Amino acid sequence: MRNVSGQADVVIVGGGIVGTSAAFFLRQRGVGVILLERFLVGQQASGTNFGNVRRQGRYLRQLPLANRSRAIWGRIPELTGADVEFMPVGHVRFLWADEQLAVVEKYQRDAAEYGLELHILGRNAIRERFPFIGPEAVAGSWSPHDGHANPRLVAPAFARAARRDGATIVENCEVLSIDRTGEDFTVATASGDYRAPIVLIAGGAWGGGFAAAMGEPVPLDVAGPQMGVTEPLPYFVHPVVGVSTKVPGEVAYLRQIPRGNIIFGGIARRNAALDEQRAKYDPAGVQAQFRQILRLVPALKHARLIRTWSGVEGYMADDLPVMGRSAKIPGLFYAFGFCGHGFQIGPGVGDVMAELIATGATTTPMEDFRIDRFGGSVPVRAHAP
Amino acid sequence: MADPRVIVVGAGPAGIRAAAALVEAGLVPTVIDEASRSGGQIYRRQPENFTRSYEQLYGTEARKARALHTCFDALRHRIDYRPETLAWAVKDGRLHVQSGMTAEALPYDALVLAPGATDRMMPIPGWTRPGCYSLGASQIALKAQACAIGEKVVFMGTGPLLYLVACQYMKAGNAPVAVLDTTPFHRQLRGLALMAARPGQLVKGARLIAALRAGGVRVVRGITPREVTGGEAGVTGVRYADAAGRTFHVECTAVGIGFHLRAESQLADLAGCVFAFDPAVRQWLPAIDAMGRSSVANVYLAGDGVRVLGADGAETSGKLAAQAVLADLGRPQPEDRTRRLLRDMERHVRFARGVARAFPWPHDKVAAIPDETLVCRCEAITAGELRAAVTALEAPEVNRAKAFSRVGMGRCQGRFCGLASQEIVAAACRLPVEKAGRLRGQAPVKPLPIAVTDGGSHA
Amino acid sequence: MQARFRRLAEKERRAVVLTVDGEAVRALEGDVLLTALMLSRGFARMSEFGDGPRAGFCMMGACQDCWVWTGAGERLRACSTSVAEGMDIRTHVPEGIWPIPA
Numbered sequence: 001m002r003n004v005s006g007q008a009d010v011v012i013v014g015g016g017i018v019g020t021s022a023a024f025f026l027r028q029r030g031v032g033v034i035l036l037e038r039f040l041v042g043q044q045a046s047g048t049n050f051g052n053v054r055r056q057g058r059y060l061r062q063l064p065l066a067n068r069s070r071a072i073w074g075r076i077p078e079l080t081g082a083d084v085e086f087m088p089v090g091h092v093r094f095l096w097a098d099e100q101l102a103v104v105e106k107y108q109r110d111a112a113e114y115g116l117e118l119h120i121l122g123r124n125a126i127r128e129r130f131p132f133i134g135p136e137a138v139a140g141s142w143s144p145h146d147g148h149a150n151p152r153l154v155a156p157a158f159a160r161a162a163r164r165d166g167a168t169i170v171e172n173c174e175v176l177s178i179d180r181t182g183e184d185f186t187v188a189t190a191s192g193d194y195r196a197p198i199v200l201i202a203g204g205a206w207g208g209g210f211a212a213a214m215g216e217p218v219p220l221d222v223a224g225p226q227m228g229v230t231e232p233l234p235y236f237v238h239p240v241v242g243v244s245t246k247v248p249g250e251v252a253y254l255r256q257i258p259r260g261n262i263i264f265g266g267i268a269r270r271n272a273a274l275d276e277q278r279a280k281y282d283p284a285g286v287q288a289q290f291r292q293i294l295r296l297v298p299a300l301k302h303a304r305l306i307r308t309w310s311g312v313e314g315y316m317a318d319d320l321p322v323m324g325r326s327a328k329i330p331g332l333f334y335a336f337g338f339c340g341h342g343f344q345i346g347p348g349v350g351d352v353m354a355e356l357i358a359t360g361a362t363t364t365p366m367e368d369f370r371i372d373r374f375g376g377s378v379p380v381r382a383h384a385p
Numbered sequence: 386m387a388d389p390r391v392i393v394v395g396a397g398p399a400g401i402r403a404a405a406a407l408v409e410a411g412l413v414p415t416v417i418d419e420a421s422r423s424g425g426q427i428y429r430r431q432p433e434n435f436t437r438s439y440e441q442l443y444g445t446e447a448r449k450a451r452a453l454h455t456c457f458d459a460l461r462h463r464i465d466y467r468p469e470t471l472a473w474a475v476k477d478g479r480l481h482v483q484s485g486m487t488a489e490a491l492p493y494d495a496l497v498l499a500p501g502a503t504d505r506m507m508p509i510p511g512w513t514r515p516g517c518y519s520l521g522a523s524q525i526a527l528k529a530q531a532c533a534i535g536e537k538v539v540f541m542g543t544g545p546l547l548y549l550v551a552c553q554y555m556k557a558g559n560a561p562v563a564v565l566d567t568t569p570f571h572r573q574l575r576g577l578a579l580m581a582a583r584p585g586q587l588v589k590g591a592r593l594i595a596a597l598r599a600g601g602v603r604v605v606r607g608i609t610p611r612e613v614t615g616g617e618a619g620v621t622g623v624r625y626a627d628a629a630g631r632t633f634h635v636e637c638t639a640v641g642i643g644f645h646l647r648a649e650s651q652l653a654d655l656a657g658c659v660f661a662f663d664p665a666v667r668q669w670l671p672a673i674d675a676m677g678r679s680s681v682a683n684v685y686l687a688g689d690g691v692r693v694l695g696a697d698g699a700e701t702s703g704k705l706a707a708q709a710v711l712a713d714l715g716r717p718q719p720e721d722r723t724r725r726l727l728r729d730m731e732r733h734v735r736f737a738r739g740v741a742r743a744f745p746w747p748h749d750k751v752a753a754i755p756d757e758t759l760v761c762r763c764e765a766i767t768a769g770e771l772r773a774a775v776t777a778l779e780a781p782e783v784n785r786a787k788a789f790s791r792v793g794m795g796r797c798q799g800r801f802c803g804l805a806s807q808e809i810v811a812a813a814c815r816l817p818v819e820k821a822g823r824l825r826g827q828a829p830v831k832p833l834p835i836a837v838t839d840g841g842s843h844a
Numbered sequence: 845m846q847a848r849f850r851r852l853a854e855k856e857r858r859a860v861v862l863t864v865d866g867e868a869v870r871a872l873e874g875d876v877l878l879t880a881l882m883l884s885r886g887f888a889r890m891s892e893f894g895d896g897p898r899a900g901f902c903m904m905g906a907c908q909d910c911w912v913w914t915g916a917g918e919r920l921r922a923c924s925t926s927v928a929e930g931m932d933i934r935t936h937v938p939e940g941i942w943p944i945p946a
Binding site: 040047082152153156160171230231259280281282283284286287290293294300301302303304305306307308309 | 473474476477479481488490764778779781782785788789794795796798827828829832833834835836837838839
């Protein structure tokens with residue numbers, strides 16, 4: 001008989017932004033939580049991503065969730081007691097091609113129905129408002145209430161707050177197996193078993209493996225973003241900057257923090273492996289990335305890159321995460337596979353999952369993210385504008 | 386079959402000797418070096434329009450410096466020499482280099498890393514003031530620029546370089562005001578038995594100290610640095626405590642600080658080499674076999690960039706690494722020669738262990754620096770902020786403390802604060818330093834211009 | 845600000861004149877920028893984080909503490925860049941380079 005290291009109402013597998021915020025919001029609802037994290041909380045996709053608190057461009061029917069999450073972002077200091085450097089400075093997507101204008105205009109109309117305020121700015125308006133933009137840009141789509149935050153701080157902040165409120169957070173604790181035994185799940189780790197009637201799998205790129213083991217396989221690829229940061233420069237790029245394009249090689253994004261560093265990424269993501277603790281940055285892609293960054297902000301031509309990094313992210317075949325209850329096993333819940341854009345919705349997902357677990361239902365529509373949506377055939381990849 | 390592509394990074398004593406051995410075996414290695422002239426730091430050459438003699442520049446080491454420079458000059462046209470070139474990353478069998486505004490990826494069959502060392506640093510309140518430099522900088526100012534870092538100089542820290550630089554300043558007519566050593570005299574004697582492996586070097590060291598004394602330079606041992614004092618314009622003095630805890634202030638216009646050396650091991654880290662903690666120097670260093678083979682099949686490590694042995698040890702290790710490369714490429718080397726080099730190497734390692742014992746890193750003093758001290762010069766982050774990353778934000782190890790506090794995230798990538806931050810974090814975590822994690826290297830090794838253009842990849 | 849370095853030898857070299865923050869500074873051929881700065885202004889740049897002037901630290905291109913600006917907004921590492929006639933060196937961020945919004 002193995003020793004039982006802990007018992008709670010819910011065991012959460014995975015300590016990223018989703019797992020830690022779910023732990024926090026479950027505690028807010030008085031639910032007992034044990035969170036098991038294989039490395040340190042927020043170390044992979046949650047801690048290494050770009051830090052984009054962006055709603056515009058998201059899958060439309062994810063916007064209610066994104067709006068709910070946006071409201072939480074503004075309250076993180078009050079909720080957790082930590083400053084995660086959230087700055088609601090707005091988010092602008094620039095267009096290189098006139099043809100793309102129709103795409104962003106349609107998105108603006110559609111998103112308005114979900115309450116997302118967007119402004120389409122023409123050639124002159126973008127230059128007046130964002131004097132850093134390069135000469136090739138033809139228009140921009142401006143989302144005034146989006147922004148950015150420091151990804152290194154967010155999941156740890158929720159983890160500390162959850163622990164403060166009574167959750168048990170166990171780091172360096174790899175989950176080996178999950179079994180349903182009678183009324184409870186037994187979650188086995190190298191340091192003992194944990195038991196609970198409810199399990200939430202929030203394992204990011206590792207979520208696919210757990211889902212498959214529970215009899216619910218999903219198409220999930222593992223990849224790492226290619227991130228870089230410049231030396232500190234005068235603070236002149238205030239909003240988060242992105243690109244709306246149909247050309248994959250033009251996808252680039254950047255933001256500047258008031259300390260002066262410009263954080264950027266985009267173009268290619270590289271393969272990553274689940275057995276490595278760290279996804280490796282690939283220097284081979286750097287020049288293509290630099291070219292797109294300079295296209296956006298030509299004033300960076302004298303700047304220097306000082307640091308690069310990557311992380312392990314899980315990408316679903318249809319570019320949408322898996323969120324909600326298991327289609328097969330009562331008491332089992334999933335929230336993983338955020339496809340490189342889970343940061344903004346992360347706290348909202350934690351809140352929704354806590355609501356779903358604690359009350360049996362949620363007011364936020366989650367149908368599209370069901371785990372059984374892949375059925376036999378894999379849907380076409382959805383592309384955000 | 387095409388000739389094997391061998392790249393040597395660094396044109397100091399280790400890199401030059403490695404390249405020479407490869408050329409001797411009929412290969413044409415690529416030699417990447419950041420400097421505009423070969424020689425490395427210890428045998429750094431002065432600009433071409435300078436006229437001082439080898440004897441003036443290198444003192445007792447003049448013969449060795451001349452031999453090394455002559456060796457390189459003979460190689461110069463038999464290798465693919467790339468000065469003013471930065472090796473900024475390595476991945477998947479390619480070395481990523483940048484020169485001017487051009488970057489390219491060089492594939493290799495074997496990579497010899499000999500990037501050298503930099504000063505090991507203890508952060509001291511006021512150490513960012515103009516006039517405060519590393520001991521290495523103090524020496525380079527003299528050797529490569531014929532300048533003193535100031536008129537009235539204090540040298541502080543510990544290690545052989547402390548006394549060497551002080552003597553060089555004295556001989557150049559700019560005798561230091563004081564030499565302040567954190568190591569007590571009785572502690573220095575503890576390295577003697579091991580340092581006796583190289584009696585000549587030991588005698589040279591003793592002569593340096595005697596010369597300083599004879600020149601009237603005040604040498605104080607067993608001190609604790611308190612502050613580099615000064616104002617907006619820069620350094621005005623040094624405050625320190627003696628072994629009994631009494632505080633003193635020495636007026637000066639410049640300070641040179643250093644606590645022996647640390648290996649520039651970033652490229653080895655990026656190449657994926659396994660590191661091990663060396664308790665003798667309290668540093669994580671890449672693991673190598675006796676020949677300099679790393680844990681990665683075609684990556685070889687030599688010189689002070691893998692472990693600090695000094696210039697002579699670096700030359701030997703460069704020769705050994707080249708022998709390992711050649712043997713692994715199927716060109717076995719004469720065994721007696723390898724045996725001789727390995728024997729030499731044993732003496733260098735033994736001597737270096739003695740030096741490490743005689744001039745220890747004052748880790749307890751480092752861990753105890755006041756909260757207001759800037760630890761990370763690049764990002765201007767204090768020891769207090771770093772400690773808060775552990776105490777308030779619950780970072781359990783150094784990489785997490787870095788992520789929370791930004792210590793080590795700046796332009797120098799933790800070169801000058803990394804070792805100190807490991808001590809500070811370990812103390813705050815109440816862990817032995819080897820249990821508090823190893824700082825991971827991140828490309829680029831040095832800042833890379835965003836505007837670099839692709840110089841292509843040599844297939 | 846004041847000169848901090850002291851020339852001890854090699855004084856018979858050709859003179860080179862550059863400007864530092866608009867003022868003419870005389871250096872010698874073979875000097876690196878940091879030497880020229882430390883023989884004239886006594887510092888190299890201002891810290892981005894408000895903690896005062898910086899003057900480099902390692903003299904070997906490792907610590908990255910001596911990056912200065914040119915009038916055109918270029919970045920030069922003062923310890924590893926030789927002086928050249930007519931260089932326009934700035935110890936502060938030059939104005940007009942960065943499109944800072946009003």
